[in-house]
Amino acid sequence: MAQSPTSEQYGRRILKVCKDNYLRAGEQVLPQLLRLSLLDTHKLPPEALIAGLHWLIDQGYLEERGPLQTGYVLTPKGFAAF
16 A cells, blocks of 8 residues: 655655745745646645645744745745755
C-alpha cells in the first residue's frame, strides 16, 4: 500500500514552485501561482496545499502577511532552503 505524502513533502513542493518562479526572500508567494502549479497542474487536493503551507510557516520558511493573514511571504530561511 502506498504511503500518503506528508506535510513536509507538500511544503517542499511549494518551495520548489517558489524556486522555479525565481522568488526571493521578502517576496510574496501568490496564492494563484500555488493553485495553478499544484492544484490544477498536479491535481493535488486543497488539503495538501494547506498542510504544506502550515508546515512551511511552522518551520519559519514562510510568514503570513496581509489583511486577515491571507498572504504569504518567503523568508530568508525559506530562500536558503532552496
